[in-house]
Amino acid sequence: MFDALSPELAPDLRRRLARIQPGIKSLDVDAIVLCTPVNLLYTSGKIFSGCAWIPHKGEPHFFVRRPQGLTGTNVHAIRNIEEVPAVLAKAGLAVGRWALEGEELTWSFWPRLSRLSEAPAVNGSGLLRRARSIKTAYEISLMRDAGLRHAKIIATYPRHFKPGMTDQQFALECEASMRRAGSLGLFRIHGNTMEIFMGSVLAGDNAAAASPYDFALGGAGLDDSMPVGQNNTKLLPGMTVLVDIAANFNGYLTDCSRTFSIGPASKEVKRAHQWAIDIQAAVVAAAKPGVSCESLYQLALDTAAQGGYADTFMGLGQKAKFIGHGTGLYINEWPVLGARSAAFLEPGNVIAIEPKIILPGVGAVGVEDTFAVTETGLENLTPCDPQIVELQ
């Protein structure tokens, strides 16, 4: 373990290890070797260039190429990854058969590690995704702290609005306030196809613009090189603005969206928004350990349909196939509350629930909050007023 970890983190890393090690055995390998930033951070508390070698029992070893100067127990400075077997041998340890991060490593890098193992490596990404999906109490305390900070900032968004602004101008001020409040900004997404800057601010019909990405709503974006989010829509009376900017205060991403109206919200807007709040409340009321994630998605769809929003729920035409998703070190952790999800909620899951409805000609309405799954139900980690706030 690295030196100088905080008194909360050091024992927590042991807990995470205890969750990972039994899974290594069931992959029929002797160790899992991790190289990518999120998994290194999760298992060691640090990000470094090198790898973590975690055996199915006993102590993990950390091999650090960069930064120079990191110290700790079972921490080894290396010049390149090929030195790992020799260092292990010197420590009297068998190299063993390895699992690697098949969903994170590139195709071309995998063989470089696999050939160091005593047998062709197997894919162990799922083991880490599963471990990360069930947060420890300490991780939840970090997310609770981050969520409170996130919620506080959202309450300040209205003060940035000035009549005549575009969605982008409003977004810039919201982003800047998030950064000033301490968000690190970095938006980590699992997988190599989704990209976004800090989040999206969707106004008017741009809220329904289809995007390449698997986000809840898309937006056309400002440029073909980043086809997501705000698109320089001028914010005009009668429009709604859905602000969905993630926060990253401590590495753990919290997700919270709120809806604003330019000028007074119409009856139609208010009804649809309240319906979205009610959908979220229905999902929250039904959610507890053991409940199927697909059933929660279905419950949201059914509730939306009851309100007459079947065709406008989660997009027009191209719809998101989920109403919620795990979040943590990545914005898209397990489980997914979506179609064909085989997962069941477990205590320690942290999930964002984000029912959103499109009103053609107006924009999107809806809410999103990040919740921790407890033994008895959900705890809202981003508590703030869910009602539409008028911008003026």
Next chain:
Amino acid sequence: MFDALSPELAPDLRRRLARIQPGIKSLDVDAIVLCTPVNLLYTSGKIFSGCAWIPHKGEPHFFVRRPQGLTGTNVHAIRNIEEVPAVLAKAGLAVGRWALEGEELTWSFWPRLSRLSEAPAVNGSGLLRRARSIKTAYEISLMRDAGLRHAKIIATYPRHFKPGMTDQQFALECEASMRRAGSLGLFRIHGNTMEIFMGSVLAGDNAAAASPYDFALGGAGLDDSMPVGQNNTKLLPGMTVLVDIAANFNGYLTDCSRTFSIGPASKEVKRAHQWAIDIQAAVVAAAKPGVSCESLYQLALDTAAQGGYADTFMGLGQKAKFIGHGTGLYINEWPVLGARSAAFLEPGNVIAIEPKIILPGVGAVGVEDTFAVTETGLENLTPCDPQIVELQ
């Protein structure tokens, strides 16, 4: 080709294609299939979920899963990637043997595509990296436009300084001004291990803090979850501040760093900074098509040593092993001006050259600009005053 491309882009995509297609043949395959955002943007002008199938001769075909509604010649809507062979067959085309993006696709995704090919797929990432490293005249015009906007913003940084600020507070204002000027913010890095938000602002001894990442200088960062860049150093008289925030005005990243001093710069600071400017000038003077990238690195090292900066050039202890790098759709395109680089400069390369010197107890000094390689030498795409500017 997609419909409604700009009149400059459509013919430019043909030029890029003409550069890629001969390389497909020499990989001994019939087509290259691309899935990742940067390569889709480079070859089609769009980012989408799906793939581009580019045969060694004839027309490329584009298979779009999302967004719905994209139209064009040889553009096919699909529900999943497995439909590609049948759609090709229907169009009277042989599926052929494929190259895939081995350096971008994950190990677990690769087989899903490879099994659609008529033979096990081979790695074609290098072909695209090489094509992207030689920009067309149109791409350079985009980067020239972006670089000018970037340079203009840098001149405004001093007005954000207030005595008593931290590096982070100063960074936030510089970032916000870049965003307000139109930067899309997204910082694309090739590979799955380097991460940064918009760039770094390094003050005092934090400039020498070793980082896990292969950037020119590191910085400890604000949190173990993002160990790079500013670290809440209070900006005090006598310190230097090196601002290295990339710009992304149109998908093409320009890289430009400038140095500021808190209060008047000492003689020592001025000398070292001028030496860095001179190192850049020496590299620029030597750089033209046919020159070895490693020799330019060596020239920079030698020039630094002549000034007495051998030990403090490009870091203390842990040093960057390069003084420049290609930039474009990724911040780290080919070629690298570094140790063991086998590349030679070619017309159309766009490279950032960034000599930086550490002054212990003070900070870093140095400059970085983005240059296009022309037939006769280098054109600076980020022209702005290289001198140290005093913040007060």
